[in-house]
């Protein structure tokens with residue numbers, strides 16, 4: 001299969017148009033197109049937050065054997081690992097890779113000092129998230145992400161299909177028009193499993209070392225890197 005839209009020839013003017021007013025606000029249509037366009041060169045980088053659960057369910061409808069990667073930084077909540085086990089049982093044909101960084105936590109501490117996430121969180125994210133995803137995406141032409149426009153200012157201009165300069169790839173975001181309520185409505189209606197931390201004040205869940213309960217009900221990502229200027233791990237910044 002040869003993809004027509006690649007990083008090298010990306011052109012905003014020739015992108016397909018999807019129905020934003022469909023039942024899934026374009027998500028299922030985008031996923032069908034992406035599956036046909038990229039086949040096994042499409043990878044979903046899933047964090048298994050509630051958006052990730054919804055997108056996994058939609059993706060499994062389109063391709064029950066789709067490829068998913070989870071960036072296993074070694075410092076996720078136990079609840080997150082439990083959820084992934086549930087997802088593996090619910091969708092046994094999905095390929096879910098637990099991608100580890102090159103350095104163990106001990107090797108990282110030995111090289112850069114203890115608790116690098118406190119002393120230099122950007123370096124820590126680079127070692128434990130960005131480099132592993134770079135390795136994974138070197139085998140793919142496009143990747144899926146569960147970004148929604150309403151999540152933050154930095155995500156407000158996200159399109160369904162994006163030229164991703166950071167990873168020199170095509171980043172596809174089927175949920176851009178979904179609201180927080182849309183996501184939960186879909187998850188409950190379809191009886192999807194989800195991280196129980198969501199019920200305890202954690203709307204956005206990342207590494208346990210850098211995630212707290214949200215401090216601002218209007219900012220769903222306000223529990224991430226509390227007390228720091230950082231708002232993104234860097235996967236979605238160019």
Ligand code: SF4
Nearest residue numbers: 117124125128207210
């Ligand atoms: S979120 Fe925190 S612990 Fe996780 S990779 Fe980034 S800095 Fe490190």
